[in-house]
Amino acid sequence: MTGSGRYHHKAATRSIDEDPTSPISRVSTAEGRSIRQRPAGPGEVRISIDNGRSPVIPGEDDTDTASTGSDRRNAFRRRGKRMTASRNYQNPTKIIGAEPGISATQEIDLELYARCEITLVDYGMEDMMTTELINETLPEFLARPRPKWATVRWINVNGLSWDVIKCLGQYKALHRLAIEDIMNTHSRTKTDWYADHALIIMTLQKLVHLDTSGHDYGKKKQRSWYQNVFDVPDAVDSEDESIPEVWGHTEGTDSRTIQTLQRYHGGPSYERILFMERNSSLAQKDYAVAVEQCSIFLCDDNTVISFFERSADDIEPPIMARLSSTNTLLRSSCDGSMVVQAIIDAIVDLCFPVIHAYQDTIGELELSVLTDTSLHDTQRLYILTSELALLKTTIQPLTGIINALRDHKRDVTRKGSNTISQLTSVGISPITHTYLGDVQDHTIVLLETVETMKRSADNLTYVVL
Template structure:
C-alpha cells in the first residue's frame, strides 16, 4: 500500500489560515546554462503568484498593530486548537464516517497519536529444532521493524510470534505498515470498548481474531498476579466501531489536553453552536458515567471480580502470528511461551502457526473456566447460607450474581460461535475473502490446519461446558431468589396463622370478660349468690364449640397427616419383619 496524504477542504482552509505561502524565485546557478521551456513557465508562474500575493498584501489594511510576543503565542495556540478541532470535526461522530484506521493517512496519525502506552513486546521464532526469543520495548521494537535485515526471519524459522503487551499507536502503526494489516482490523485493535464482542474476520492477507479473555481477580478488587487495573493513564478511546476517535474517555477520567487547558468557547471555536452542543454532550456523558461508576461501587462487595479484556490475534500466511494484549504485560500468555520453549510439546513439534492461535484461544477458555468455578463456589456458599437462614442481604447478593451471570453469558456466547466458525467455515470464509474469483477446480486453503481444528473441538467442548454451567448457575440464582421470597411469605403466613389461633382461643373469653366487667347494680349472676365459677361455666362450653368450628379444616388436615404417618410406619415395620 502506498502512502497518501488525505487532507479535506476544511483542513486545507484552516492550514491556509495558519501558514503564509512565500514564493521565491531562485536564480540559476553557473552550471545551468540551458533551461527548458517548462522551467521558464514554472518560474513565470511563481513570479505571477508572488506578485498576486504582494498585491493582496497591499490591498489589506495599511496599519497593522504590532503584537506582543504573548499575544502572538496566544494566537498560535488558538490556531493549533482550531486545526485540532477541524480534524476532529471531520472525523468525529459523523454518520457514515469512513470505517477503518489507515496508518498511511495523516489525519489518522493526528487522531490516534495520543494513544500511548509503555508496551512490552516478545518476538519468538521457533521451529521443531530451534527456538529463539527476545523482549523489547516500544522504541526498540520500532527500530527492529524498520531494519528489514534484522526483522526478516531466518530460513530455519517456521513460526514467528510477535506478542505485544499494551496498545500504543506507534507500535500498532509500525506493525500495520510492516505487515499490511487491513484498516478494519487495525480499528478493532484500537477500539476495545465493553461492547466489543469476540469475532473472526477474514481478509485477503490475514485472519483477524478478537476474543474477550475473562481472568479472575482477587476478592479485594485487585487482580491476581501483576495484571494491573485500569488507571487514568489508559489511553484508549471508548467509541463504537466506524466512529471517529474522541479525545474524551469520561469513565477513565481522560480529558482532551487542549480542551482541558483552554475553554471551548474561548479558544476561537469554528462554530459556536457546535461548541455548545459538544459541551452539552460532554456534560451528559459525565452524568451517565458517574451513574455507572456509582452502580459499580454499590455492587463491588457482592460480585466476583472478573477482568474482561480483549485479545487481538493476526494470523498470516507466512507463519507470522501477532497478538495484542490490552494490559502492558505478558503474564496471561506466559504458559504458551513456556510450552514453546519445551521441545517435546505439540507446538514445537508441529511448528504450526494455526495451532499457536488455537493455543491462545484455549488459554482464554481455560481462564473463563476458572471464572465459572469461582461462580460455582460463590453460589454454593449463598445457597448454604440461604438454607440456614434467609436474609435480605443474601437476596441482594443473589440479584447481583444473577446479573453478572447474564452479562458473562453475553460475552462468552460469541466465543463459542467464533470457535465453531473456525472449525466448520474456515475454508469457505477464506475463499470468500480473496480478491480474485476462485475457479471450480482451484483448491482454497484455509488459515486453520486440520490438527488445529481437531484441537479446537476440545476447546469447543470446554466453552460449551462453561456456557451450560453459566445457564445452570443463573437458573439456580433465580430459584434461590424465588425460594427466599417464598420462605418470607411462608413465615408471614405462619405468623398470621398463630395470631389467628390466638384470636380464636381468646375471643370468647374476651367477650365474656367484657360482659362480666360491666358496672350494673342489678346483675343476677353476681348478686344472687353466684361467684366467678359462673364465668367458667359459660366460657368452657362456648370455647368447646367455637374453637373446633373455626379449626375444623386444620383438624382434618392433622388427622390425614397422622393417618399417613401411621400407614408409612406400618409398611416399614412389615418390610423389616420380612
C-alpha cells in the first residue's frame, strides 16, 4: 500500500499518537512546562489552568468545587475536542522564511516513504522494452546508458517516496521548485516551464466502490427510531480521536486506502469531514470520489516522468496496450509529448463516471423533492451542492493547463521568431497540439455538465424552501 503523499519535518511538534498521514494535526501542551508569570497587581484576580484541569479562582469555595468539579472537568474535556483552538494550524511542510524549493542534491530529514511500483518503458519504431522496478533497484537501472534505439522513455511511479523523488530529480536535474510542488500534494493545477523540462500538475478524481468489509469505516451504527421516521442523517461521534481510513477500489484494481473528495478539500475540521463523508450523495450507493494529485514531467530528450499517489493502475494499462502495438498513433509518433497527452486524456476520462453518478443522484433527488418532500431534502441538497462545487474547482483548471501546453507548440518552420515556443527547449509537437484540442472538448463538456447540475440543485433548494 503506497503512502498518501504527505510529508512532515521530524522537527515539527506532534502528539505521540498522531497519524502523520492524517489531514489533521493536533498538538498537546507538554506536561511540566514552566510558564513565567509576572506578580499579580493590586486588585487583580489570576486564573490558572493546569494541563486541561478546571480553572481555579482564588477565593472560591472549595466545597462547591468538590461537588461540581467532576462535572466541570468532563464538560471541559468534551468541549476541548470541539474547540478549534486545540488544533495546530501551522503547515508542517512550510517553514516561514525558508529557502524556496527542495533540491534533489541536499539531504533532507523527511518522513515520506512508500513502497513504489515503478514501470520504465523504452520504445522506438522497431522495439519496446518494459522494466518493473522498485525503490532499491531504480538507481542501479538509471545508471545504465539509455538504449540508442529508444526514442522515448516513460517512467511511471505509483507512490510518493523521497528516495525515488531524489533519485529521479538527480537523474534529470529537476528544478527545486518542481520537486517541492510534487511533494506538496495540494498544489494547484498548473503548468510550469523550466529550461529543459516542464511540469504539469493535475488533480485526479475517480469513482470508486467503497470496501466496507473488515474496516471500521464501513460499520454502520444502529439507527434510532426517529432517524428512520424523520430521515435524519447519521451523526458523528465527537469523542473519536482520529479519522478512520476509507478503502475503495475501481474495476480491475485491488482495494486500497483512498482520499475522498471531502478529505481533500475538508480542512482541519475532522467532525465535518466525517459527517460529509457518511452523508455524501454517493454514500448510499456505496460509492465515493477518490481524489489525488498527479505530476508529470516532460523533458527535452523525450523523457516523461509521471508520479501518482495511488492510481497509476488506472492510467497505465490502457496506455501500455497502445504502446505495445506498432499500429497505434501513440507508438508510431515516437513523441514524448504524446505520452503526456495520453496521461491527461486518461485522467479526464476518469471524471466521466463521477459526473454520471452525480447525474443519477440528482435525478433521484429531484423526483423525491417534486413528489414527496421530506425535512431531510434540504440537507441533502446542501451536501450535493457543496460536492458539485468541489468538482467544479477540480475540473475548471484543466482547460488552463491544456491551453498552456498548446501555447508551447514546437514550430521548426519559424526559427528565430520571438514566440512562446522558442523561449524554452521543451514543447509539444504539432500532432500533440491537435489531439489536446480533443481533450479540451471533453473538459468543457464535463464543466458544462457540472454547471447544469449545480443550477438544478439550486432550483430544487428554492422549491423545498
